[in-house]
Amino acid sequence: MAMKIRLARGGSKKRPHYSIVASDSRMPRDGRFIEKLGTYNPLLPKDSEDRVKMDVERVKHWLGQGAQPTDRVSRFLEAAGVTEKKERANMKKAVPGKAMQERAEKKAARAAEAEGSDAAAQVEANEAAEKDAAE
Template identity: 80%
Template sequence: MAMKIRLARGGSKKRPHYSIVATDSRMPRDGRFLEKLGTYNPLLAKDDENRVKMDLERIKHWLGQGAQPTDRIARMLEAAGVMPKKARSNPKSAVPGKQMAERAAKKAARSAAPAEE
């Protein structure tokens, strides 16, 4: 069975509240789960201790059983010190889009033209 540690959404429209759950990866996002491992409330301030609550012992147990955390949960576990920090690289994030590159080329051409005269 492919196990995941992931978020299950709760709360009403525009007021999200998430449960951190251990579940079979084939189950729907808010469907059946095996165990609730904590909560995540994104509406609270980032430095609030109630924003993320996790049962670290049970999370370590599920990781030992082969459960794979999702990207968001992995970041939370890295912040808690349970998992080693991963090196992430997104080299395309700093490259401007097509339209912005065209604007920059036009601006460079305009600024170079008066300097030549």
């Protein structure tokens, strides 16, 4: 049986409250679980002690049984000192897609072209001003 230590959502709309649970990975997120290991309340300030509460002994027990924590729960465990910090993949979600990159390149080319023509017009204006000043 593939075990997970994950968050189960509770609370009302716009007021989330999560339980940290050990469950079978095939069960739904808010469905059946084996044991409740703690709570997480994201509405509390980050420095509040009540934001994340865990039964560390039981979490260690489940980790010893082979349970895999989800990414969010593993961050909680790292903060609590239960597991060591691991390297995470730096997802490139902020990098625009292929089409957007092409549009950005075209826009930059148009801007450079317009700037080049503005610069040429500026040079011509300066030369004309110098001629007028010399006469």
